[in-house]
Amino acid sequence: MKDDKYKDVLLKYGKETVSVKLDKEMCNVLYPEDLPGVYDPQKEVIDSIENPIGSPSLKDMAKGKRDVVILASDITRPSPSNIMVPPIVDELNKAGIPDESIKVVFGLGYHRKQTEEEKKKLVGEDILKRVRCIDHDINDCVYVGTTKRGTPVEVFREVYDADFVIATGNLELHYKAGYSGGYKALLPGVCSKNTIEKNHILMFSNGAMPGKIDGNPMREDIEEGGKLAGVDFIVNAVLNSHKEIVKVVAGDPVRAHREGAKYIDKMYKRVISEKADIVIASCGGYPKDINLYQAQKGLDNAAYSVKDGGTIILVAECIEGLGEKLFSDWMVNASCPDEPLKWIKEEFRLGAHKAAVICEVLKRAEIYLVSSLDRDFTEKIFFKYAKTVQDALDEALKKHEDGAKILVIPYANSTLPYVE
The missing domain is CATH 3.90.226.30 (LarA, C-terminal domain)
Structure with a gap:
């Protein structure tokens, strides 16, 4: 029985x-309360960049720019760069920016360098051939200012020299910074060891916890540093537990990020x-x-x-x-x-x-x-x-x-x- x-x-x-x-x-x-994956992930990306949150369209913002950097996650993250980056490059082309004026910079943070095969896996063979794709160099960074919490913001030179920066990534809960995504692609993504360490010290401060933005010193420091360095536009994917895209948010680095965080909360914040x-x-x-x-x-x-x-x-x-x-x-x-x-x-x-x-x-x-x-x-x-x-x-x-x-x-x- x-x-x-x-x-x-x-x-x-x-x-x-x-x-x-x-x-x-x-x-x-x-369990997480998964939302369903979208039927056409690439169309979701295109719709998001044509209808951004809190900013003009990517095509309008990028017109006249000469050196565009797309920040992308490294191999340790589940960000679907192979789905997000191609439509972004196509949109930049429509704005009159040729492939040779675009580069993808993989944010390594404090992680190891990547192989060419890993780069191909991240963005796809076509993008790897069309535009320059490079790893961030933690030892070649330029100082741009200091946050009110004392973090010296030192950014990879190739990003510093760009006149337009697009940050991509996936949005998820972060155990101390509240959420990933948004300005986090820049800080710590493409910063110096000194910058990363100074920001990470804040994880032992009150308010540094998952799912919290306001009053979270680590997240607030990341966003202040990101503004000092300059990120013009973000494209962030929200994934369910099966790694399917349920939503892509694009536009202003703060307003679009907050909209994406609402989808994370629906799925992964669970009341007991x-x-x-x-x-x-x-x-x-x-x-x-x-x-x-x-x-x-x-x-x-x-x-x-x-x-x-x-x-x-x-x-x-x-x-x-x-x-x-x-x-x-x-x-x-x-x-x-x-x-x-x-x-x-x-x-x-x-x-x-x-x-x-x-x-x-x-x-x-x-x-x-x-x-x-x-x-x-x-x-x-x-x-x-x-x-x-x-x-x-x-x-x-x-x-x-x-x-x-x-x-x-x-x-x-x-x-x-x-x-x-």
């Missing part, structure tokens, strides 16, 4: 799935009635859980839904281990979670900042890590070890009283729970 008291919930883990059996009365499963005693969070599988550095995003979102002193079960394969060298060094060499928090205040270092963010959560909650990492290593970096999600849940239930509330977040990297 079927037991109706329990249900099995499937969670993505690497390229596979794992299951956990849950008491129906004790648990709630929180109360915080849970136990939160089971899957990052959403590969590549979101390829290493702990990426899986941190899911942990951070899960932290908004757990009670102080509660338990988070992070489901992340981490087939490539911790992922980033400095992050790994800080996690491995710390003797307790307090140390990375102390070190980051003494000297902010990119990469290592995520060790401090994880340790902030470790101070609030007990965290099980269900991964490919062995027990000794898992415990060395301050997580509790469990071979399976079910093992972790069974152990967590021993700690919490009868009737413990359990929340499951199958796509934690992109789902933000909040209590109204």
Whole structure:
């Protein structure tokens, strides 16, 4: 006879799935509320640039320009540049700007340089042949001013020299800057290491959190820096959890961005009635859980839904281990979670900042890590070890009283729970 008291919930883990059996009365499963993908994505891009938000049309704005830069995301981001960039180039041609006056600059932030094959994958072979496509150079930047929060804005020379800048990208929740997209393609996208570090320090300030713009010091600093450097027009895609385009917004870097953020909120901001005693969070599988550095995003979102002193079960394969060298060094060499928090205040270092963010959560909650990492290593970096999600849940239930509330977040990297 079927037991109706329990249900099995499937969670993505690497390229596979794992299951956990849950008491129906004790648990709630929180999924994104996906909007459908548009029928014709390229037409959606064309419509957006012909009917921009808060600005004249791209064709009218670009007339007479001699050196146009299109900012595009690098290979680590899911931005559909291959769909967005060709119509933008075509529209610039209609404004009288030839291909040789247009260049695509990939914003690397602090990431590695890309191969030609990766560039082709991002924008397509036709664009790669038609216009110059280059990586941003973190060591060749020009100072344009300082924000009121003290961030010196140093921008890649090729962007600085342009007389018209279009920023593209995908809009999604960002664990500290509120949202991606908008001016973020410029800062940190095509800035110096000095600029990126100074801006990223603000992630430890009050108000730096996902889904928040007003009163978010990190986002406000990005937008002030973007205005100093100059972005004339944006084209941002909103994607559902299947990476389908549901909306493209274009036009003014602030007004169009805010309109796009409304679609993100509809899909990924999810109301819960109360915080849970136990939160089971899957990052959403590969590549979101390829290493702990990426899986941190899911942990951070899960932290908004757990009670102080509660338990988070992070489901992340981490087939490539911790992922980033400095992050790994800080996690491995710390003797307790307090140390990375102390070190980051003494000297902010990119990469290592995520060790401090994880340790902030470790101070609030007990965290099980269900991964490919062995027990000794898992415990060395301050997580509790469990071979399976079910093992972790069974152990967590021993700690919490009868009737413990359990929340499951199958796509934690992109789902933000909040209590109204």
